[in-house]
Amino acid sequence: xxxxxxxxxxxxxxxxxxxxxxxxxxxxxxxxxxxxxxxxxxxxxxxxxxxxxxxxxxxxxxxxxxxxxxxxxxxxxxxxxxxxxxxxxxxxxxxxxxxxxxxxxxxxxx
Amino acid sequence: xxxxxxxxxxxxxxxxxxxxxxxxxxxxxxxxxxxxxxxxxxxxxxxxxxxxxxxxxxxxxxxxxxxxxxxxxxxxxxxxxxxxxxxxxxxxxxxxxxxxxxxxxxxxxxxxxx
Numbered sequence: 001x002x003x004x005x006x007x008x009x010x011x012x013x014x015x016x017x018x019x020x021x022x023x024x025x026x027x028x029x030x031x032x033x034x035x036x037x038x039x040x041x042x043x044x045x046x047x048x049x050x051x052x053x054x055x056x057x058x059x060x061x062x063x064x065x066x067x068x069x070x071x072x073x074x075x076x077x078x079x080x081x082x083x084x085x086x087x088x089x090x091x092x093x094x095x096x097x098x099x100x101x102x103x104x105x106x107x108x109x110x
Numbered sequence: 111x112x113x114x115x116x117x118x119x120x121x122x123x124x125x126x127x128x129x130x131x132x133x134x135x136x137x138x139x140x141x142x143x144x145x146x147x148x149x150x151x152x153x154x155x156x157x158x159x160x161x162x163x164x165x166x167x168x169x170x171x172x173x174x175x176x177x178x179x180x181x182x183x184x185x186x187x188x189x190x191x192x193x194x195x196x197x198x199x200x201x202x203x204x205x206x207x208x209x210x211x212x213x214x215x216x217x218x219x220x221x222x223x224x
Contacts, residue, residue: 031208031209031210032210032212034212034213036215041220042217042218043201043215043216043217043218044201044215046212046214046215049212051210052210089153091153093209093210093213095209096141096158096160096165096166096209097155097158097166098143098155098203098213100152100153100154101152102152103152
């Protein structure tokens with residue numbers, strides 16, 4: 001059974017600092033890995049999708065890396081802003097199924 | 111496309127009542143997934159359909175839960191009778207084709223069972 005772990009569970013940084021969020025998974029036979037953002041009481045917003053053959057994906061201030069063999073992914077958010085405050089979820093696809101981590105709750109202090 | 115549509119967005123009901131959650135997937139998507147999110151268990155897959163056929167319902171917690179997909183544009187998740195521990199956010203997601211394609215999530219239905 002795939003287990004997805006996200007560390008840390010919570011993170012508080014001053015505005016402007018770079019954010020580093022970690023995700024690890026136990027079964028490396030994945031099709032892809034997705035990073036989602038979830039605001040309190042809201043749904044899931046897909047941020048980045050990395051296919052298993054890719055090493056990284058970038059979108060604006062966001063960069064996600066994938067090391068499939070070691071079962072790790074890292075989400076970098078450059079020059080954080082208060083609007084980046086949210087919970088970030090990592091999810092991996094094995095066969096048909098998305099398995100989610102518990103998330104990292106980020107607070108960016110103005 | 112409007113994305114995955116779920117209704118209602120919020121549902122408050124009393125224990126023992128029947129609850130029906132609805133989902134309209136993105137047009138053309140042939141996979142549909144139902145997830146549940148709770149503080150204790152996070153996001154977990156309940157059931158998924160391919161071409162309107164239920165493929166794996168091993169995540170459905172009890173016989174009180176049932177899901178149907180009568181056509182390619184509509185699915186329901188029913189809880190009967192509902193219990194307070196069913197309180198959660200229920201998400202529907204859809205996907206086109208292969209496993210490496212992206213799943214798109216609806217806004218969720220927040221269910222509260224009193």
